[in-house]
Amino acid sequence: MATDRVEAARQAPATTPPVIAARDLSLTYEATDGPVQALSGIDLDIQRGEFVSLIGPSGCGKTTLLRVIADLETASAGSITVNGVSPQEARLNRSYGYVFQAPALYPWRSIAGNVGLPLEIMGYPKAERRERVEKNLALVNLTGFERKFPWQLSGGMQQRASIARALSFDPDLLLMDEPFGALDEIVRDKLNEQLLRLWDLTRKTVVFVTHSIPEAVFLSTRIVVMSPRPGRIHETIPCDFPRDRTLDIRETPEFLEIANRVRHGLREGHSYE
Numbered sequence: 001m002a003t004d005r006v007e008a009a010r011q012a013p014a015t016t017p018p019v020i021a022a023r024d025l026s027l028t029y030e031a032t033d034g035p036v037q038a039l040s041g042i043d044l045d046i047q048r049g050e051f052v053s054l055i056g057p058s059g060c061g062k063t064t065l066l067r068v069i070a071d072l073e074t075a076s077a078g079s080i081t082v083n084g085v086s087p088q089e090a091r092l093n094r095s096y097g098y099v100f101q102a103p104a105l106y107p108w109r110s111i112a113g114n115v116g117l118p119l120e121i122m123g124y125p126k127a128e129r130r131e132r133v134e135k136n137l138a139l140v141n142l143t144g145f146e147r148k149f150p151w152q153l154s155g156g157m158q159q160r161a162s163i164a165r166a167l168s169f170d171p172d173l174l175l176m177d178e179p180f181g182a183l184d185e186i187v188r189d190k191l192n193e194q195l196l197r198l199w200d201l202t203r204k205t206v207v208f209v210t211h212s213i214p215e216a217v218f219l220s221t222r223i224v225v226m227s228p229r230p231g232r233i234h235e236t237i238p239c240d241f242p243r244d245r246t247l248d249i250r251e252t253p254e255f256l257e258i259a260n261r262v263r264h265g266l267r268e269g270h271s272y273e
C-alpha cells in the first residue's frame with residue numbers, strides 16, 4: 001500500500017503539473033569583493049507530495065535555491081514557478097511554510113502564541129486560530145505545551161514548535177533549511193521519524209536542505225546532489241523506500257547502496273573545483 005503511493009508519486013509527472021519547476025536558473029550575488037555565482041543552470045521539477053533533499057558541501061547554493069523558491073532571493077536568469085505561478089505570487093498565496101535551522105521563536109510569546117503568530121498576521125478569527133494551533137501542535141506531538149514558553153522546551157521541542165508554526169496556515173509546500181542540523185544525533189533520529197509521519201499524514205511537498213547523507217537517504221523520495229563554484233545540480237538520486245519507512249531501513253543493503261551513491265556524487269562534485 002505505502003509502496004503503491006510512492007509509485008503513484010513517481011508516476012505523477014505525466015498527470016499533474018510540478019509544484020516547483022526551475023529551468024536554467026542562475027543567481028549571482030553582487031558582493032563587495034566581486035560577483036559570486038551561487039547557482040548556475042539549475043533544472044529541477046518537484047512533484048506534488050515528494051520529499052526532496054538538497055545535499056552538497058558548504059557554499060554550493062542549497063540555501064540560495066530554497067530562498068529563490070520562497071521569493072527571498074530573485075534569480076538572475078532562467079525561470080522558476082511555484083504551484084504554477086511566480087515565487088512572488090506563490091508567497092502572496094501563502095503556498096509555503098519555511099523552517100530555519102534555528103527555531104526562531106519569540107521568547108516572550110507562549111508556544112501557542114508563537115505557532116499562532118502567522119495566523120494573527122493573516123487575520124484569522126480567534127476561534128479558528130485556536131483550532132489550528134491545537135491541530136498543528138498535536139501533529140508535532142506538543143499537545144499540552146501550549147502555555148509554556150520557548151525557553152522551557154528542549155531544542156528538539158522548539159524545532160517541532162517551529163514546524164507547527166510553518167504548518168499553521170496549511171501551506172502545500174514545506175521548505176526546511178537544515179532544521180535538525182544543530183541537534184544531537186538521537187534527537188535528530190527521533191525528529192526524522194516524526195517528520196516522515198507528518199509528511200505521510202499531511203501529504204505536503206517538502207524541500208529539505210541537509211549536510212547529512214543518512215538523513216537525506218532516510219527522509220527523501222529524491223536526493224538532489226549539488227556541487228559548488230558555481231552551485232549546480234550534479235546528480236539526482238531516487239530513493240524508493242516506502243513512505244512509512246522506519247529507522248531500521250538504515251541497516252539494509254538498499255539504504256547503504258543509495259548512501260554510497262550520494263557519497264560518490266558528492267565526491268565527484270568536489271572535483272569541479
Ligand SMILES: Nc1ncnc2c1ncn2[C@@H]1O[C@H](COP(=O)(O)OP(=O)(O)OP(=O)(O)O)[C@@H](O)[C@H]1O
Pocket residue numbers: 029030031036037038056057058059060061062063064065231
Ligand atoms: N547575501 C549574499 N551575498 C553574497 N554572497 C552570498 C550571499 N549569500 C550567499 N552567498 C554566497 O553564495 C554561495 C552559496 O551560498 P549558500 O548559502 O546558498 O550555500 P549553502 O550550500 O546553503 O551553504 P551552507 O551549507 O554553508 O549553508 C556561497 O559562496 C556564499 O558565500
